[in-house]
Amino acid sequence: MIRILLADDEHLIRGALAALLALEDDLEVVAQAATGAEAVATARAVRPDVAVIDLQMPDLDGVTVAQTLATELPTCSTMIVTSHGRPGHLKRALAAGVRGFLPKTVSADVLATVVRTVHSGGRYVDPALAAEAISAGDSPLTPREADVLELALEGAPIDEIARRASLSPGTVRNYLSSAVGKTAASNRHEAARMARARGWI
């Protein structure tokens, strides 16, 4: 019997997934959590075999949770399910020691299969997401460029970005100009959107 921890902030989805997994004879949902922090705390208490974590949760990111679990509970395999599969998340997740990564568009069969796969030491990444991640390539942005571009995401004017980054406006413009060049965008706002879509920020 594989003991599963299920974490998803959407009550409906969480309950539904639990109902679905309960249909499998060899799977058992032993605990549920609605937030990242709760997931970590619960995992410590129940020590599940597999943790199925939603990527987006109110407090802690799914990847952060995975990271914590990987160090604290090495016997527990973590897998991530997500609605919006951005390439950057996949990369971060794998780096955090996640063993399975799938979008919520897969069928219940696949989910159950992957649970078994990661429990037996295997890995599984959704082929479509893997292809996307590979085609997106590595980030050409320097750390500082990424920082500044991230601050530009909300559409703030350069002066505010400069204040928030504790840089001179001129320097901010330089970084942004460089980032715009690297993303082939026509302005920083578009560049920020593209960089985010590719998982670079």
Added chain:
Amino acid sequence: MIRILLADDEHLIRGALAALLALEDDLEVVAQAATGAEAVATARAVRPDVAVIDLQMPDLDGVTVAQTLATELPTCSTMIVTSHGRPGHLKRALAAGVRGFLPKTVSADVLATVVRTVHSGGRYVDPALAAEAISAGDSPLTPREADVLELALEGAPIDEIARRASLSPGTVRNYLSSAVGKTAASNRHEAARMARARGWI
């Protein structure tokens, strides 16, 4: 027995919801759809009592589907479930004749209850979403301003917006300037983000 049509592009969620609803004695999921178009077509064929539609789907918006169903199948009550409950969606949905509107954070019990409520002619809107919608207020944007602002969402330069809207660049700037004033933003990008957050576009 209440006959239900379930539409959600995420296979996992759809299957899970179906499993969950199947646990209720008086509910029966008679059809499922993965896209908006499919939902409409399927609804025509099976004529369900209640349609449970996800708001975001690849092709047709959940609200659009609801609109179609309301005119074509007046006996079928439509309700919408969604992950990201933006106020604007709720308003549009109610205008489209939707009878129930809830976020996926509710429990399965609530979902089943609401299905019964809308089937018996009632209405149900998640209290939290309703409060948000009221506090967001009505959109101060003219239809044209909203159009242009929507095109500005992706960060495109004004010339491209003008081309896509078949307007002169000067006119686009006027609309955007007006919209920026109404949203108290410092530029069109921020204005677009704010308008979206408030459900105005």
Added chain:
DNA sequence: TCGGGGGCATGACATCTGTCATCACGTTCC
């Protein structure tokens, strides 16, 4: 029928942004 409001456009002006050249400093690696 008249006024007001929205849609659409133009022109003028000030400011913001994007781009480029150039400099200085520190780290890393050969």
Added chain:
DNA sequence: GGAACGTGATGACAGATGTCATGCCCCCGA
């Protein structure tokens, strides 16, 4: 030691953008 690179800054310039005034047309409600 020097090359390569990232970080941080300044100044100059062109083009994009935001703002405002003004005008025209059309439709709707008083």
